[in-house]
Amino acid sequence: MKAYQELYFLFFDGLHRFSFSFVKSKEVAEEIVSDVFIKIWQMRSRITEINNLKVYLYTVTKNFSINYIHRNYKNASLSIDEMDIEPVVELSNPEELFISAEMLNTIRQVIQELPPQCRLVFQLVKEDGLKYKEAAEVMNISVLTVRNQLAIAVKKIGTALPAYIQASFPSIKGFSAS
């Protein structure tokens, strides 16, 4: 029972966020995550047969979320790329980044304008720390697609920022000159 709770705590945020991107309701997303964990409980005897539990959890969450949309919205699209996906991507607050709130909104706007699938992939890798391979499995696309979509997302965000703040930007470890 303790292991079950730990598993729930470990994945709740990520799965809730992922589901929310589809269903856009915190309450519904919570129910869906709960259903996912009921399913895990049901199949707890065979949990070791699952290759990658993380991928499994995200995949089931995606499927349950899409099922919800189909059940509740008529004429809902079957393709993720035609769905209305709400990205949940956390950005630092402007003070920490030495950029204006306005600029942060610009970045949000950029993320919002990414194609739905691209947004989800970006969210899975950035927020949930999934590997490209894992994100590819969850989204049922190739690793190459994930790789390309991440590059597109990062490029769009990177180029959306005006050049003039560059000088005042503090050095961040990881990219500082050595």
Next chain:
Amino acid sequence: MTEERFWLLISLKLSGEALTEELAELEAYLQDHPEKRMQAERVNAILLTSSKTSALHKEAAFNKHMQRLSNHLSEPVLQYESKDDKDLVPDEKKRNPSIYKKLAWVTGIAASLFIAWFAIFDFSPGTKTDESTAQNTISTKRGSKSKIQLPDGTEVWLNADSKITYNENFQGDIREVQLSGEAFFDVVKDEKRPFIIHTDVIDVKVLGTAFNVRSYANEKNTETSLIRGSVEISLRSSPDKKFTLKPNDKLIVRNEEVKAVVGKTTTEKKENKPILLTWDKINYEKSDSSAKEILWVKNKLSFDGEPMEEIALKIERWYDVKVNIDDRIKKVDYTGTFEGESLQQVMEALQFSGKFQYTINKKEVTIRPAQNH
């Protein structure tokens, strides 16, 4: 380097997916293009923040989830699940709902072949021991077990709520003990001095062997399971009838039948009713081929397709609690093996396999059928 290549390398690095060569390529490029380094750092700073989590929200969500889980057990259809989702892991339906850690579930009743026979229910001490010699009595309370060594070296594991009595010096032509409850014996071989175990219902005579005797006064059966060697069992009611067990044999004597018989006849006389007893085989666990009958010796609580009323007795002894069961659930069979689990965990697991609700109030467990939705 093209813009695309640059951002691809940046994205790979940020995602932790970049290869050593790619990192080197990026670093070399940034050396030559300091203005690009600024851009890279900015994206890095913006994107490396991850979401803050609220432990409080998680806790509340988990509690709500557990509520839904327990409701769900009585109505096992997931509202957001479609048929396709069930195929994510193969063969879900074909398998038995099976093992979770130490839990082994088997639905349905274990098919065992039974042959009739008899037994006797008799509270008289029944031992042939000389009453003048001092008696050693070792007993276990509910919720505890004990391992003892008899003067001849024989080892005895005494299960909960059991008692074994023997002559202090343990001398003489025969080694005799009186047992009520359940014990596993590993008897030291001594052909000149047979070892005899007296219970209310049967006498078990052995030379050197390992076996389990289960003879609780409040249970329907007296069981003898032979692991190795050979034992000879005679019925207290008809001592001339003897049954020899071979390894893996299990003899089950029905206490209840005897009780009825005792009402009409004396224990000395042959009853006119047919004797009721059962030949069975020891049940071996597939996983580690240990006999289910003696799992308790290894501190495992095991039910093997047993009805709730019998399980309740085991739980009462094991955890030293009182179990109240609703009549409607008494005959429902359950199977499971538990090691080191708390009473609550055991109840929860059983509850999952069968539709009942339980409450634990201090030392009292109450089991009712689940309400149908």
